Amino acid sequence: MLNFSFYVPTRLVYGEGCVQANDQYFQGFGRRAFVVTGAHSAERSGALDDVVAVLSDKGIAYEQFAGVENNPSLENVETASAAARQFEPDFIVAIGGGSPLDAAKAVAVLAVNDMTAEQLYSKAWPRPPLPILAIPTTAGTGSEVTPYSVLTIPDKETKQGFGGPDLFPKVSFLDWRYTESLPRDITIDTAVDALSHLVEGYLATRASDASDMLAEHGIRLWGRYRQALTRDSLTPAERDGFLAASALGGMTISHTGTTFVHALGYPLTYYHDIPHGQANGLVIGGYLRFTEEAAPDKVENILRWLRMDSLGEFAGMTDQLFPGHKTIDHERLEEYAQKASETRNVANSLGEVTASVMADILKDSVG
Numbered sequence: 001m002l003n004f005s006f007y008v009p010t011r012l013v014y015g016e017g018c019v020q021a022n023d024q025y026f027q028g029f030g031r032r033a034f035v036v037t038g039a040h041s042a043e044r045s046g047a048l049d050d051v052v053a054v055l056s057d058k059g060i061a062y063e064q065f066a067g068v069e070n071n072p073s074l075e076n077v078e079t080a081s082a083a084a085r086q087f088e089p090d091f092i093v094a095i096g097g098g099s100p101l102d103a104a105k106a107v108a109v110l111a112v113n114d115m116t117a118e119q120l121y122s123k124a125w126p127r128p129p130l131p132i133l134a135i136p137t138t139a140g141t142g143s144e145v146t147p148y149s150v151l152t153i154p155d156k157e158t159k160q161g162f163g164g165p166d167l168f169p170k171v172s173f174l175d176w177r178y179t180e181s182l183p184r185d186i187t188i189d190t191a192v193d194a195l196s197h198l199v200e201g202y203l204a205t206r207a208s209d210a211s212d213m214l215a216e217h218g219i220r221l222w223g224r225y226r227q228a229l230t231r232d233s234l235t236p237a238e239r240d241g242f243l244a245a246s247a248l249g250g251m252t253i254s255h256t257g258t259t260f261v262h263a264l265g266y267p268l269t270y271y272h273d274i275p276h277g278q279a280n281g282l283v284i285g286g287y288l289r290f291t292e293e294a295a296p297d298k299v300e301n302i303l304r305w306l307r308m309d310s311l312g313e314f315a316g317m318t319d320q321l322f323p324g325h326k327t328i329d330h331e332r333l334e335e336y337a338q339k340a341s342e343t344r345n346v347a348n349s350l351g352e353v354t355a356s357v358m359a360d361i362l363k364d365s366v367g
């Protein structure tokens, strides 16, 4: 039987100028907005100006928290939430990459619930989170259409996601122009994160006919535009394509979750500061080689949609996108694989995944 169950309760508005053209969607959530951003991206992307113009026009009072760090920690979201509680907002506007968008989801819960950031992982919050409006400025995480938030947990020395169906943003505004100010390296890292979501979602044990449909279209888009990542700059159509692929990746993993690629990527980011998308990108070639045995047809489809002839060509692409990446000693990599083997991502991966399989993939890619 087919499985076309589907749930993404986010109104996605799309296209150049979509914030101004759809300013009515800022209404209906209340009179006070708490704007959650990173240090510079909201301003640099031009998204903040557009949002402030709409809020002012609608007479909505706002306060900005511009302190979200990359890979936000529990402490970072608690600081943001304390500011939010003082301001007493009716809703949240999140502008930025995955870091501000994910932090905003934590703030949406903590602003109205008397709990610590650590308790977010209980997934039980007595009061519903504040509504979130999301505006991505990277084309990668798809957080604008997922119910997930990934935070850094220093006590556990890793990153971990939490989520809940009430954390899907209410409205997301996707305008490729907000990604134009991205430097080349972050454009690449984030695009590869999007690919990672699409590929992992397609190969996840939880994949369904509905999620496959989203993943296929996203992978095809990615394949159509992938050559752009080897050039110095991207055209508007290419940026638009990656933004759509990223959202399709988000919708895919909203249904499927991620696989052991993400579980292996987290320690690379936590201990070695490798950006999230790049961390995934370094292991995804080995993951595909491993998964080919369990799902040859699906891996072949991925290559065809990417307009590639072989897994060797795929590995050549990631080598080209991430030249001179860090190398890490094997003992550490074995520890990371051991830790990753204890995550639920393993059960969501095809094939006989063991700590030793994952250690070998890590050694091949970053060892």
Ligand code: NAP
Residues within 6 Å of the ligand: 037, 038, 039, 040, 041, 042, 044, 045, 068, 069, 070, 071, 072, 096, 097, 098, 099, 100, 102, 137, 138, 140, 141, 142, 143, 146, 148, 149, 150, 159, 178, 179, 180, 181, 182, 183, 186, 189, 190, 193, 276, 277
């Ligand atoms: P990010 O951490 O949000 O941002 C990376 C860097 O890019 C920051 O320095 C940021 O500046 C800058 N930047 C963002 N947009 C820019 C723009 N338009 N112009 C210039 N600079 C810009 O990167 P990300 O890859 O989008 O997000 C990564 C986070 O998302 C990780 O924590 C990851 O675990 C998480 N994630 C979440 C999901 C999910 O489903 N929720 C899925 C995958 C990944 P500022 O510091 O000024 O903002």
Ligand code: FE
Residues within 6 Å of the ligand: 141, 193, 196, 197, 262, 276
């Ligand atoms: Fe990711």
